Amino acid sequence: MMNPHWLRSFVALVETGGFTRAARQLDLTQAAISQHMRHLEQAFGPLLIRRPRQIELTPAGMALLAYCQELEQIDKRLKVRLSDATADSGDISVISPGSVGLALYAALLALQEAHRGLVIRHRFAPDSEVLDAVLRKQYELGFVTMKPDDPRLKAVSFAEEALELVVPAGTTVTRWEDLDRLGFIDHPDGQAMATRLLMRRFPANPGIRSVHCHGFINQITLILEPVARGLGFTVIPRHAREAFARPEAITVIDGDPGVVDTLWLVYRAEWPLSARAAWVLEKLRQSKSFP
Structure with missing residues (x-):
């Protein structure tokens, strides 16, 4: 990376249009500004065309100025990111x-x-x-x-987030046989969640693996879609159920004890x-x- 003092001198020279004015702006000597320019031109070639009372940038000078402007924007973004x-x-x-x-x-x-x-x-x-x-x-x-x-x-x-037993709208669940008749809609965490919740709701149940699986989906926003269409029940976290776009098509079966x-x-x-x-x-x- 180029010496930042050299780059500041270059930008000041472009902004002010002269070595004397750039030196005054940066509180440096004119000789220091000239020395900084020599270092930069040794690295990048001619950067300026010096005319009486005028400075014109070469293509290399224009590229270096654009680079300096990018550094300034990066510096501003960093300060914004870190500022309280x-x-x-x-x-x-x-x-x-x-x-x-x-x-x-x-x-x-x-x-x-x-x-x-x-x-x-x-x-x-x-x-x-x-x-x-x-x-x-x-x-x-x-x-x-x-x-x-x-x-x-x-x-x-x-x-805190509760696990919920979700069935098609209008469905009543009072026994394990009601769930067995509906069938299970599985998802990546489905069997683990169903086991945790249903073993408390129905302590004597034979386990979720005994229920016929009517589908599997790994997209969380779609898990309740087959439930809403009457294809089975599932167990999901509350936030996933609350995000479902058709709440009127499903029913949450409340009960104790729950899993939170x-x-x-x-x-x-x-x-x-x-x-x-x-x-x-x-x-x-x-x-x-x-x-």
Whole structure:
């Protein structure tokens, strides 16, 4: 990288149009400005055409000026990104599992609508990828369903999310046989979630594997579509159910005991959260999505 003092002298020379004026602007001697230009021209060739009371840039000089202007913009963006005074603008990076991600993304977009300077970068991923991405500093904020024990990560309880038994609208479920008759709509976490919830609701049940599977889908926004069409039941987290576009086509079978998981916010423990991340988290906690 070029010496920044040389580049400042070059920019001042272009802006002022003369060595004397550039030296005065930078509080340097004219000899210092000339020396800086010699260094630059040794590296890049002729940069200026010197005329009486006028300086004209060569093609190399125009390229160097564009480079200096790019550096100035990069410097400004860095200051904005790190400044505590700009918490409501700049990039915010979040990575989370699918269910909570649906609620997070909706809340983040609402926040961006109110603060157009924010730039939301959100990725959906399973717990293991979330932890890896935060450790690699690819994302500042992560959300997971299991509390990590890695000392490099700070884990804070953020919200609770219940598992829900969801059936086609108008369906009544009072016995295990009702579920067996409907059939199961599976998804990547389907059998594990169904086992955890249904073993409490129906303690003597023969297990979810005994129920005929009527479908499998790995896209979280589509899990409830076959349920809405009367093709079976499923068990999913509350946030995924709340994000479904046709709530009138499904029914949640309430009952006790339930299963409620803690959602954990994770970030690097070695340094504090940026002012922007802390501000966004506070706004998320205040939103209706995370009571």
